[in-house]
Amino acid sequence: MEAEDFWLEYVDARGESRGGPLEVMWRARFETAGQVRAFPSYRGQRNFSGWYWAATCSELVGYESWVELGHLMRLDADPDVVAVASQPFRLSWRYGGQGRRIRHTPDYFVRRRDGTAVVVDVRPDGRIESGDAAKFSATAEGCARVGWGFERLGVLDPVFVANLRWLSGYRHPRVRREPVAGAVLAVFSEPLGLLAGARAVGDPLAVLPVLYHLLWRRELAAELRTERLSAASLVRLAPTAVREVGWDADSPEAAVAG
Known part of the structure; x- marks a missing residue:
């Protein structure tokens, strides 16, 4: 079942919330956007979150796991990458006219030197459930509609x-x-x-x-x-x-x- 009615919400550089159809909002400079959600912190938390200073854009970029940090370092070392933003926007959609909206916040928005963009989700292969796979597939579909690339990345060596x-x-x-x-x-x-x-x-x-x-x-x-x-x-x-x-x-x- 194909996703439809994509809606995008983000926080601009001034800290103001913005939202609208993906086909309208995609031109925003998400590499300068604020995070749409904060990283949770609680007793017994298994994942490790933090902030990484990216030389590429001279900005602090968040990560929620060691796996994400590995990919963040790899992106920072890529001369084709000029900016990386964490938790850049929240994407939502419906399936087949259903009323309930499905929501997903990608891990990173990457701007390349040639002006193109790639949306990145980081998730180890062994931790992808059916619901996660559906979200990644719909996100890839939405990205394709506006000319963005999409990558779901697993564990680096x-x-x-x-x-x-x-x-x-x-x-x-x-x-x-x-x-x-x-x-x-x-x-x-x-x-x-x-x-x-x-x-x-x-x-x-x-x-x-x-x-x-x-x-x-x-x-x-x-x-x-x-x-x-x-x-x-x-x-x-x-x-x-x-x-x-x-x-x-x-x-x-x-x-x-x-």
Whole structure:
């Protein structure tokens, strides 16, 4: 049964509530919107929520689980992403003329460098019940109507997440220092071990933070999905025209609908 009568509600940058048909409201800048709901907090809570400072947009972005945090870091490291907003809007719809409205709040709204948008829900494969699947399917249908992409993402590989977490500590733009950054890029124009390359530039204590920042920004590339980053990791200059496979969301962990 197809969803119909999509209605969207959100909180604008001034904190005012807005609502209307999806086909009318979709042009809003949801990357600057406030969260439409707060994260719950209670005794015995199993999930872990918090705030992550995204270097991409220099804003705090919320997450409700370690799984969400992993994807949030991955999005923040993607040079094609320019903004991410948490709990960006509430979408509701009916099925087949039924009176009761079904509601769903996606986890993230992602704005890409080319101006396109992707709506993201994060849910491990083993935690999707029939009602959840129906909501994800309807959300994907609504997104398709207005030209948005939709992704339902599962659990990232723990090795990849560990590498993301380490590199995220060097995500702030101030970590990139010249002329060190230029020298690091020059050294890794040919594949070289991480520590060997750092030593070729100078004192590793001064060089490594810059090197990690360049890996985070994907100006340098290394195998991050199957191997923990180490002194021996092979690092190379990242191709400018081809997205590094190690960072791509188009993987077994990502299920795309719509």
